[in-house]
Amino acid sequence: MKLFRMLGRSIRDAIKSVIRNFSLSLASISCITITLIIVAIAIIASYNVQNFTKEIERDMTIVVFLENNIEQEDIDDVEKELKSIPNVEKYTFQSKQEVKKQMQEESDVFNTVLENWDDEESPLKDTFQVKVRNVEKLSNTAKKIEKVDHVSVVRYGSGMVDKMVKAFNSVEKVTFGIVIALVLVTVFLIINTIKLTISARRREISIMRLVGASNFTIKTPFIIEGMILGIFGSIVPILITTYGYLAFYRHFEGHLYSQLIELIKPEPFIYQISGIVLLIGIIVGMIGSSSAVRKYLKV
Amino acid sequence: MDLIRMKNVEKKYKNGVTAIYDLNLAIEKGSFVFVIGGSGSGKSTLIKMLYREEKPTKGQVIVGGLDVAKLKNKKVYKLRRKLGIVFQDYRLLPKQTVYENVAFALECIGEKKDVIRTKVLKALEDVGLKNKVHNYPDQLSGGEQQRVAIARAIVNDPKLLLCDEPTGNLDPEKSLEIMKVLEDINKMRGTTIIMATHDKEIVNKMKKQVITLKDGHLVKFKQKGTYVE
Numbered sequence: 001m002k003l004f005r006m007l008g009r010s011i012r013d014a015i016k017s018v019i020r021n022f023s024l025s026l027a028s029i030s031c032i033t034i035t036l037i038i039v040a041i042a043i044i045a046s047y048n049v050q051n052f053t054k055e056i057e058r059d060m061t062i063v064v065f066l067e068n069n070i071e072q073e074d075i076d077d078v079e080k081e082l083k084s085i086p087n088v089e090k091y092t093f094q095s096k097q098e099v100k101k102q103m104q105e106e107s108d109v110f111n112t113v114l115e116n117w118d119d120e121e122s123p124l125k126d127t128f129q130v131k132v133r134n135v136e137k138l139s140n141t142a143k144k145i146e147k148v149d150h151v152s153v154v155r156y157g158s159g160m161v162d163k164m165v166k167a168f169n170s171v172e173k174v175t176f177g178i179v180i181a182l183v184l185v186t187v188f189l190i191i192n193t194i195k196l197t198i199s200a201r202r203r204e205i206s207i208m209r210l211v212g213a214s215n216f217t218i219k220t221p222f223i224i225e226g227m228i229l230g231i232f233g234s235i236v237p238i239l240i241t242t243y244g245y246l247a248f249y250r251h252f253e254g255h256l257y258s259q260l261i262e263l264i265k266p267e268p269f270i271y272q273i274s275g276i277v278l279l280i281g282i283i284v285g286m287i288g289s290s291s292a293v294r295k296y297l298k299v
Numbered sequence: 300m301d302l303i304r305m306k307n308v309e310k311k312y313k314n315g316v317t318a319i320y321d322l323n324l325a326i327e328k329g330s331f332v333f334v335i336g337g338s339g340s341g342k343s344t345l346i347k348m349l350y351r352e353e354k355p356t357k358g359q360v361i362v363g364g365l366d367v368a369k370l371k372n373k374k375v376y377k378l379r380r381k382l383g384i385v386f387q388d389y390r391l392l393p394k395q396t397v398y399e400n401v402a403f404a405l406e407c408i409g410e411k412k413d414v415i416r417t418k419v420l421k422a423l424e425d426v427g428l429k430n431k432v433h434n435y436p437d438q439l440s441g442g443e444q445q446r447v448a449i450a451r452a453i454v455n456d457p458k459l460l461l462c463d464e465p466t467g468n469l470d471p472e473k474s475l476e477i478m479k480v481l482e483d484i485n486k487m488r489g490t491t492i493i494m495a496t497h498d499k500e501i502v503n504k505m506k507k508q509v510i511t512l513k514d515g516h517l518v519k520f521k522q523k524g525t526y527v528e
C-alpha cells in the first residue's frame with residue numbers, strides 16, 4: 001500500500017517534470033523514437049530472413065547432372081548409388097527431353113533456341129533431383145554424389161541462400177553499430193534531461209532529506225521520469241511497426257519476389273515486436289536516468 | 300533519561316578548521332536548551348552533528364540511543380524521522396500552499412492521506428496558523444513562514460526539535476511569538492528542543508538551560524542560564 005502511494009506520487013512528479021522541461025524531454029523522446037524505429041525494422045528484417053532461410057533450406061534440392069550421352073545401364077548404377085546414401089530422402093529422374101520440354105514451356109526465348117537442337121547436340125543433361133533428410137549435411141551429401149561414376153556436375157541452391165544470408169549479416173552488423181551509437185546519444189540526452197530536473201528540484205530534494213525520505217523515495221521519481229521518456233519514445237515506433245508491417249504484408253500478399261520467400265504472419269508477430277520495442281525504450285530510459293541520479297544526486 | 304549524549308566529540312573540517320574541540324555533554328529528555336556563542340563559535344556545527352549532516356572526526360554522538368557517528372549514509376533517514384529541524388531561512392517550497400508544505404514531510408515518508416490530514420491540521424493549529432492553510436509562502440510574513448516551517452518540523456511528532464537561529468531573520472516582536480510557539484511545543488508535546496541563537500534578549504527572558512560555546516570549546520552548561528559574553 002505504502003509502496004503504491006509512493007509510486008503514484010513519483011509518477012505524478014515525473015510527468016510534471018517531463019512537461020516542465022519540455023524541449024529537452026522532446027529531444028530525448030525524439031532520439032529514442034529514431035533509435036527504436038531502426039531497432040524495430042532491424043528486428044523485423046532479421047526475424048524474416050531467419051524465417052525464410054529456414055523455409056528455403058527445408059525444400060532444398062540437389063540437382064545431379066549426368067554425363068552426356070549416358071546409357072540407361074549407367075543411369076541405373078547412379079540410381080543404386082543414390083539409394084545407398086543414407087541422407088538421401090527421395091530422388092526423381094528427369095531425362096534431357098523432359099528438361100527441354102519443361103524449359104520450353106517456361107519461356108518463349110528458350111523455346112526458339114531449344115527448337116533447333118536435336119538430342120545428340122543438346123547441351124542439356126539427364127538429371128536426378130535429390131531431396132535430403134538433413135539439410136545441414138547438404139554439402140557433404142552433394143560431395144559424395146559428385147564422386148559417383150557418370151555424374152558430371154552437382155548443383156544445390158545454397159549459393160544463393162549463402163550469399164543472401166551473408167549480405168544480410170553485414171547489413172545487420174552496420175545496423176547494430178548505428179543502433180549502439182544512437183543508444184549512446186539517447187542515454188546522453190536523457191542524462192541531461194534528468195540533470196535539469198534534479199537541479200530544478202534541488203530545494204525539494206534537500207527538504208526531502210531533512211524530513212527523512214529514504215534514498216529510494218528520493219531516487220524513484222527521477223528513474224520513473226527516464227522510464228516515461230522511454231515509454232513516450234516507443235509510441236511512434238510501435239505504431240509504425242504495427243501498421244507498417246501490416247501494410248507491407250498485405251501489399252506483398254505475404255510473399256517477397258516469389259513463393260519461395262514467405263513473410264512472417266503479422267499476428268502475433270507485431271505484438272511481440274511492439275513488446276520488445278517498448279521494453280528496450282523503458283530500459284534505455286532507465287539506464288539514462290539511473291546514471292544521472294548516480295552522477296548528480298548524491299544519495 | 301538522557302536523549303542526547305556527546306563524548307569527546309571533535310569536528311575538524313576538511314579545510315583544516317576545527318569547529319568543535321573535545322565536547323562532552325548530556326541533554327535530558329523534555330528539556331529546552333539554548334546553544335549560544337559568537338559567530339563562528341561552532342553552534343551550527345554542533346546542531347549539524349546531531350542530525351548527521353556532519354560526522355564528528357572523533358568521539359561519540361548518541362541521539363535517542365542511536366550512535367549517529369556510526370550511522371551509514373543510507374540509514375540517515377531513520378534518524379531524520381525521529382527529529383524535526385528548523386532553519387533561519389525557513390526552507391519552504393514556494394509553489395506549494397501552507398498545507399502542502401507541511402503535508403510534504405509526511406508524504407515523503409509514505410503516510411496515508413487521512414493520517415496526513417489530521418496531523419497537518421493539528422500541527423498548524425499548534426503554531427497558530429489554522430486560518431492560513433491555503434495561502435502560499437509569499438503571502439505570509441516572515442514570522443508566519445517560520446511557523447509553517449516549525450509545523451512541518453513537528454508534524455511527525457519528533458522526540459527532538461533542532462533550531463538553528465530560527466529568529467535570525469525576524470524583528471524582536473515576531474521573535475518572541477516564535478519563542479512562545481516553541482515553548483508551547485516543549486510543554487504540550489514534551490518535545491526536547493535545542494536552539495542555537497545569538498539573541499541575548501531571548502535567552503535572558505526565557506530562563507532555559509544554556510550551553511555556551513567559544514571558538515569551538517564548551518565554556519558553560521547552566522540551568523536557567525543567561526547570555527554572558
Ligand SMILES: Nc1ncnc2c1ncn2[C@@H]1O[C@H](COP(=O)(O)OP(=O)(O)O)[C@@H](O)[C@H]1O
Pocket residue numbers: 312313314316317318336337338339340341342343344345
Ligand atoms: N562546511 C564547512 N567547511 C569548512 N569550515 C566550516 C564549514 N562550516 C563551518 N566551518 C567553520 O567552522 C567554524 C564554526 O562554524 P559554525 O559552526 O557555522 O559556527 P556558528 O554557527 O556558531 O556561527 C567556523 O570557523 C567556520 O568557518
Ligand SMILES: [Mg+2]
Pocket residue numbers: 342343344463
Ligand atoms: Mg550558524
